[in-house]
Every structure is written in structure tokens, then in C-alpha cells.
Amino acid sequence: MDLSNVREYLSKMPLTGLYDALSEEDKDKWVFGAYELLSTHYRPNQITARAVALQVLYMLEGEEEEYAKLRRHGVTAFSTNRVSASLNGSAISPEVESLIRGKARVGRLI
Numbered sequence: 173m174d175l176s177n178v179r180e181y182l183s184k185m186p187l188t189g190l191y192d193a194l195s196e197e198d199k200d201k202w203v204f205g206a207y208e209l210l211s212t213h214y215r216p217n218q219i220t221a222r223a224v225a226l227q228v229l230y231m232l233e234g235e236e237e238e239y240a241k242l243r244r245h246g247v248t249a250f251s252t253n254r255v256s257a258s259l260n261g262s263a264i265s266p267e268v269e270s271l272i273r274g275k276a277r278v279g280r281l282i
Contacts, residue, residue, distance in 0.1 A: 181225040207219065225263050
């Protein structure tokens with residue numbers, strides 16, 4: 173996977189503040205990490221720059237909100253001050269799963 177394609181895709185997307193705030197070296201690390209995660213679940217020919225870009229944003233958001241840390245430690249539900257939350261077990265973005273599995277209908281004429 174060419175990191176520059178993913179970086180170009182991310183440069184055109186909205187709501188990339190967390191990614192934009194990273195150093196150039198850290199951007200490459202996050203893109204690489206997202207690609208590596210996806211490549212453990214999907215064949216390389218299924219992984220597009222768009223999928224990696226969406227996964228990067230999902231991972232950064234999870235780290236920012238600390239959901240990713242809870243998921244890594246196996247937490248599936250928690251509650252505090254009468255607020256409860258349940259986490260799905262997947263570290264992969266639901267958008268990416270839909271995109272790769274062919275359920276996404278974005279860009280198709282019906």
C-alpha cells in the first residue's frame with residue numbers, strides 16, 4: 173500500500189483534525205498501523221486507500237476518547253454515574269467493514 177495515496181485521501185476529507193495535528197512521522201505510523209490491522213482481517217487486494225483512511229480516523233477517535241484502550245483490555249461494557257456504555261468487540265471501523273464486505277452503496281447509481 174502506498175502511504176501517499178492514503179495521505180492524499182485524508183487531505184481531502186473533512187473532520188481530520190486529530191490526524192492533521194500529528195507530526196509527519198506519526199501520520200505515517202498511524203497509516204501503517206491501520207493498514208497492518210486491516211491486513212490481518214482482509215486480503216491486501218481488498219484494502220483501498222479509502223478503507224485505510226477511514227480506519228485511521230476511527231482509530232484516532234477511539235484513542236482520543238479512550239474507547240480503544242478499553243477495547244484492547246477486553247472491556248465490553250462499563251457504567252459510571254448512572255451512564256452505561258457497551259462496546260462492540262471490533263477494532264475495525266464499521267464503515268470499513270461495510271466497504272470491504274460490499275455492503276456499502278456509496279457511489280453507486282441505483
